[in-house]
Amino acid sequence: MAYKAVIGLEFHCEMKSHTKVFSNAINGYSKVSNEYVSPVDMAFPGTLPVVNKTCIRKAIEMAYILNCKIPEYMEFDRKNYFYPDLPKGYQITQFHNPVGVNGKIDIDVNGKTKTVLIHDIHLEEDAASLDHYYDTSTIDYNRAGVPLLELVTEPCFNSADEALAFLEHIKSIYEYTDISECDSKKGQIRADVNVSIMDENDTEFGTKVEVKNVNSFSSIRSTIEYEIQRQSELKASGRYDEVVQETRRWDDESSTTKHMRSKADAIDYKYFTEPNLPRYKITKELIEDIKKDIPMLAYERKEKYIKEYNLSEYDAGVLVKNKKVSDYFEECLNLGADPKSACNWITTRVLAEVNRSEEITIDDLFIRPNMIAELIKLINDKKISNNQGKEVFIKMLEEHLTPSEIVKKYNMEVLEDDNLLESLVNEVISENEKAIEDYHNGRTNMLDYLVGQVMKKSKGKANPVEAKNKMIEKIK
């Protein structure tokens, strides 16, 4: 029997910034432990936090994009608990007055629009990380104080598809606004996944289970699907009382969730306002100033590509899926390429190259937008044919030369000399009397043969269309 699933997400994402959220240590990813650490991050006595203005701006920007109510003041709270990765004994977060509350945003789920309700979004600091060895554990403070944005949704999703579509949408916004790369390989994302089930006609939600710290989109999907199935099986077999309010974790090895702690063990965090950070007025001017910085987001660019450039919905979608690809496309246009040609080269050849390896992005490709623009110009100016263009593209990758350099090196330029073309056509006519007779007797396919001969004599450099026209003109 199928039940209705209810899902709510708490999505944590590490933000991009030069320095950490409350100290001047670098906010960076390093394989060397304790490289980016300041005394503030290690809670040395006498140190004080100073809030990073860039992080405040980006948090407000996101609250605005999510249509949240933004408070009058930016203020922080202490969430008190002990753990070795938390040297202060508390995390600075926002509890009483988060930077955004009661938001909503429309997303696309398999072609249908869904409105997602945002409970709140808040700015906080990450904890240090622990590494466990056979008989010791070590603490790495590189992550301590890295800015985190936590986005909490209402329990408004009814399937893994909806939840994942939302996360993809948020990831795209974070990328376009430069708030975060959302790179799960660098541990930049974590979600707490809340799942419950209920009968279709129930008016009250069922008992929710929280799965903590799931750290990739694919694991989040598996977590949701697994929990719906686990809870449904218990309910169907009359054992719904075994679904209890608890915190579980996703176990990659067994592809199941496992019990961590029950609600009875819930910690009382004794929140109170962080006294070392004066509250910061969020003025109307500040919000206006931040609004000006909001770039065109993926769905807006997509609309523009369809309306202004006449691209198909599908192609526009492929181009905006990744901001770097969309930027690359736009740079081609800025350099004079026409949208249709640029789109064709990028969505086929360029992305095929990029997708060859997980390790590279479009930015790592030797072929830059100026080269695509140059290649398109060579073809549009009829200097080379379309087919030659494809050859040039491959040679560019192999030899790391620009399109003009390749064309020059391989002597690829289309025959521009009209007299020369004419003399080649004449030569072919005089050498193929029989073929021409056949042509006049109705074997029209002889024309292709004759043009082929011209192409051969020109070593592929004649423009096939012009050669054909000239041939027709001469033998008609």
Ligand code: ADP
């Ligand atoms: P808690 O008191 O455990 O912190 P909250 O009500 O604050 O729970 O919600 C935390 C998260 O759990 C939110 O993302 C919310 O959407 C989600 N959530 C709340 N109730 C349910 C439910 N019945 N089923 C699924 N998710 C839920």
Ligand code: MG
């Ligand atoms: Mg939190």
